[in-house]
Amino acid sequence: MQRILNYINGQLVESASGACLDNFEPATGKVYSLVPDSNETDVDRAVAAAQCAFPEWSRTPAAKRSQILCRVAELIERDLERLALAECVDNGKPLTLARSLDIPRAATNLRFFGTAVLHTASECHPMDETALNYTLRKPRGIAGVISPWNLPLYLFTWKVAPALACGNTVVAKPSEITPMTAFLLSELCRQAGLPPGVLNIVHGRGQTAGAAIVRHPRINTIAFTGGTVTGREIARTAAPMFKKVGLELGGKNPNIIFADADSEVTVRESLRAAFANQGQICLCGSRVFVERPAYESFVERFVSAARTLRVGDPLEPDTDQGALVSAAHRDKVLSYLQLARDEGGTIRCGGGPAAPPNDRCRGGYFVEPTVITDLPVDCRVNREEIFGPVVTITPFTSEDEVVEYANGTDYGLSASLWTRDVARAHRVADRINSGTVWVNCWLLRDLRVPFGGMKSSGVGREGGQEAIRFFTEPKNVCVRVAE
Numbered sequence: 001m002q003r004i005l006n007y008i009n010g011q012l013v014e015s016a017s018g019a020c021l022d023n024f025e026p027a028t029g030k031v032y033s034l035v036p037d038s039n040e041t042d043v044d045r046a047v048a049a050a051q052c053a054f055p056e057w058s059r060t061p062a063a064k065r066s067q068i069l070c071r072v073a074e075l076i077e078r079d080l081e082r083l084a085l086a087e088c089v090d091n092g093k094p095l096t097l098a099r100s101l102d103i104p105r106a107a108t109n110l111r112f113f114g115t116a117v118l119h120t121a122s123e124c125h126p127m128d129e130t131a132l133n134y135t136l137r138k139p140r141g142i143a144g145v146i147s148p149w150n151l152p153l154y155l156f157t158w159k160v161a162p163a164l165a166c167g168n169t170v171v172a173k174p175s176e177i178t179p180m181t182a183f184l185l186s187e188l189c190r191q192a193g194l195p196p197g198v199l200n201i202v203h204g205r206g207q208t209a210g211a212a213i214v215r216h217p218r219i220n221t222i223a224f225t226g227g228t229v230t231g232r233e234i235a236r237t238a239a240p241m242f243k244k245v246g247l248e249l250g251g252k253n254p255n256i257i258f259a260d261a262d263s264e265v266t267v268r269e270s271l272r273a274a275f276a277n278q279g280q281i282c283l284c285g286s287r288v289f290v291e292r293p294a295y296e297s298f299v300e301r302f303v304s305a306a307r308t309l310r311v312g313d314p315l316e317p318d319t320d321q322g323a324l325v326s327a328a329h330r331d332k333v334l335s336y337l338q339l340a341r342d343e344g345g346t347i348r349c350g351g352g353p354a355a356p357p358n359d360r361c362r363g364g365y366f367v368e369p370t371v372i373t374d375l376p377v378d379c380r381v382n383r384e385e386i387f388g389p390v391v392t393i394t395p396f397t398s399e400d401e402v403v404e405y406a407n408g409t410d411y412g413l414s415a416s417l418w419t420r421d422v423a424r425a426h427r428v429a430d431r432i433n434s435g436t437v438w439v440n441c442w443l444l445r446d447l448r449v450p451f452g453g454m455k456s457s458g459v460g461r462e463g464g465q466e467a468i469r470f471f472t473e474p475k476n477v478c479v480r481v482a483e
């Protein structure tokens with residue numbers, strides 16, 4: 001059985017204790033590899049390596065850092081098929097999605113930040129004839145990066161790339177549920193000539209390896225992507241230590257459809273927004289609101305489109321929906337389907353576990369794409385993050401009403417709205433409390449824009465210059481120029 005290894009000081013090593021966790025293939029429910037169950041000792045070793053590498057890496061010219069990160073991007077592209085297959089097996093997502101979204105975006109992250117640091121500028125504030133103030137941006141030291149399982153390599157590199165590009169060294173922990181592509185990345189970093197200790201990858205559980213990263217006194221920056229409950233715990237630990245913390249957390253995103261929107265496009269794109277990656281994307285539009293005159297026909301078309309989604313073996317090219325990531329997560333999603341019934345919802349399609357698509361997948365974690373109507377907007381199913389192939393549809397009658405519905409959860413990550421009325425689009429976008437609002441589109445990502453959530457969806461913004469600001473420390477120099 002394949003053994004995943006930690007990547008510490010440029011070496012691939014077992015955990016200090018030798019303990020391992022089982023790594024399951026979600027499509028089959030079988031253990032297919034072993035992951036180091038790392039603890040504080042492994043994190044200490046990784047931090048020692050990162051500390052040792054920091055002076056040289058932080059002084060390495062940006063052009064050289066850029067060259068190495070772009071080389072890693074090239075190697076990801078070279079190994080796209082192998083990485084996509086690994087991500088599909090590890091996560092349960094369709095191979096076609098891993099190939100078209102996850103892995104290409106990981107390469108893009110490295111190239112984007114690898115080149116962004118070649119184009120940074122520093123501010124200068126002249127004090128008339130008296131003095132010049134200029135601001136340098138210095139790498140902060142050792143960054144701790146902790147990432148989730150839903151877009152494993154994509155979200156791992158989204159934080160690792162800017163941290164390294166800015167001259168920090170990194171101790172990173174991918175999700176213990178989907179560790180494989182980060183492990184394969186370790187080998188590519190070695191091939192690309194990344195110096196030992198610059199990036200260290202410690203595998204293991206959140207409560208042990210993750211918590212050890214968060215509380216380590218030499219790690220002064222924490223970039224976390226994951227659930228809101230975990231984010232709260234991390235904030236509680238990090239705050240008294242005065243760490244800089246970025247939190248990208250959960251979502252319960254509204255998808256608002258006005259009656260004048262193009263009905264064919266809205267059905268197609270709302271389906272993608274609801275069910276892409278089995279609904280396991282923090283930006284999924286899991287609450288659909290449709291203006292009254294269009295409601296009945298939208299529901300009918302949307303439900304018949306959802307029924308055509310093929311739940312299948314993730315390895316098959318015509319599979320639309322793969323397996324959910326774990327048995328525990330499948331059970332959580334199924335418990336919300338029961339709750340929806342208890343709360344008075346009508347299940348229009350789906351509503352339970354999906355039949356295994358073939359013999360190989362007999363033990364897999366498959367759930368039917370599910371559409372629910374007739375739920376009160378403020379019920380738990382409409383307020384809590386389910387993070388699965390489950391969408392609710394609710395009618396509305398006015399702009400004011402739908403803005404209230406959209407803002408009626410603790411989350412504020414993203415929203416979509418669909419209309420041909422330009423003035424209304426701007427007006428409603430302005431009133432929705434979320435970090436991103438998409439108009440007539442979904443998940444159209446420009447890596448230069450600030451990305452992040454409001455309310456319980458997170459703290460801080462990343463992407464583009466925001467990420468460079470996050471991973472650097474401003475230092476002001478005031479030079480008196482008057483005699």
Ligand code: NAD
Pocket residue numbers: 146147148149150151155173174175176204205206207209210211214225226227228230231233234247248249250251281282385387413453457458
């Ligand atoms: P999670 O919070 O359970 O785990 C995320 C990571 O944190 C994992 O690596 C885990 O091992 C680690 N962890 C867990 N407990 C920890 C602790 N006490 N200290 C340190 N680390 C700890 O989240 P998940 O289930 O892996 O991911 C799904 C969640 O992530 C969803 O809520 C989703 O919305 C969110 N998410 C948010 C974004 C975003 O950009 N806002 C992107 C993707 C996923």
